[in-house]
Amino acid sequence: MHHAYIDKFAYQDSAIHRLDSRVKFIVVVVFTAVVISLPRTSLSILACYAVGPFAVLVWAGIPLRFAFKQVLLVCPFVLVLALSCPFYDRTPLAVAFGPWVWDVTVGWMRCFVILGKFVVTMLALIALVSTTRFNDLLVGLRWLGMPRILVVQLGFLYRYIFVLIDRAHHILRARAGRKLRNLGFKRELSIAAAMLGSLFVRSIDTAEHINVAMQARGFDGTWKTLSRLRVRPADYVFASAAMFFVFGLYFFLKPALQ
């Protein structure tokens, strides 16, 4: 079965792909923190910040269509939050862009800014995931101090989420193949519960087999891997340019645009 893997472009080769995962991760965290801290009524500064992730995506050869598809997939959660803003803050606000002036409300402005911040930070995150192999990201996170158990859990999640999705698809297909009429809500609910139960039991079964496979290869409870991360001159250049971009906009352009 083929999946829309979130990291399907992470195996390409580009200058961005070759950067150290820790450097990329720190840059994305700083970028996200700064974008989130921007005023809730300023759209123009957000547009400037959007240039960063766009440039990285284009440079790394990640199709923008793919990036926006990923943004759309998770946007419903933020849409609910953003669309509630116009209802609780109706203070009038005049927005000017060159010679044009619009009358809106603070609520609508906040709605657009929340959506804008979401899109910009999501694009940064997608740029990170699409240019960094998940394993390198995990090694980087471990190096940056994330608890080992959490890194291991993330590794297992990444490895087995697709196996679990495949199994769920197979069960759904088996159900569809034998379900020839509408069974009613209550019956459907009990079937769904049985299917979830079956998935759960299979997951436990898989976990037991993995435990056997790990012990058979000498696992003694301590997780060990060969770390290959290395910070090179290109990483310093990228980190410096990114910090200059993020804080340059914040300290020099933000006051001018407000």
Add this chain to the structure above:
Amino acid sequence: MTKAIEIESFSYTYPDGTPALSGVSLSVEHGEKLVLIGPNGAGKSTLLLVMAGFLRGTGKVRIDGLEVNRANLKKIRASLGSCLENPEDQLFMPRLFDDVAFGPINMGLEPEEVTKRVTDALETVGLAGMGERAPHHLSAGQKRAAAIATILSMAPKIITLDEPEGSLDPRHRKNLVELLKTLPQTLVIATCNMNFAAALAERVVLVDDGRIIADGDPKKIMWDSRLMAEHGLEVPGSM
């Protein structure tokens, strides 16, 4: 000289009271390629788990001269590599390289030696240069080969494989047979695919209902159509 595997009057009962193995005795020489055949539920996989020290019962089990007990488990698992039926269970790391390196790292080898073993193991199974791939990006045949590489990198003297040909197409099955034939290690393979067994076996052990029914020359056992039919099996090439 010690035998690769020695099992004496071994019996094992599942926790629910179902007998799985009853009075099994088996001896395997170093370098032998032995195939365990038998119908589903005969006890083949259980026997492989017993060899790797995952199940304890009554009777004696010795691997490369070492008795299977808690104190010897580490040494035993370094000399006996177990390849599970489903490669998805065998490949649990996010990157193939780390999966193949998992065993050698746990053996306490130096990073250079680990890298060399991983490279060699991947080359042996025909996956050279694919160490950076994520296991879920591999095909079924590649996953099977990768699962074998995770064992080869530990350089064990004995390898057990549970239904290694399962879900492989004829071309990948043929490649697997060629690969297994070239391995110098002692091989113990459990399968109910008679053609696969016939292509590999130097010696066949027929297991059914938790007991050893026949042990010996593959030609005498596998081409005995009455014996095969009695135990729900078929003569090779009859399909």
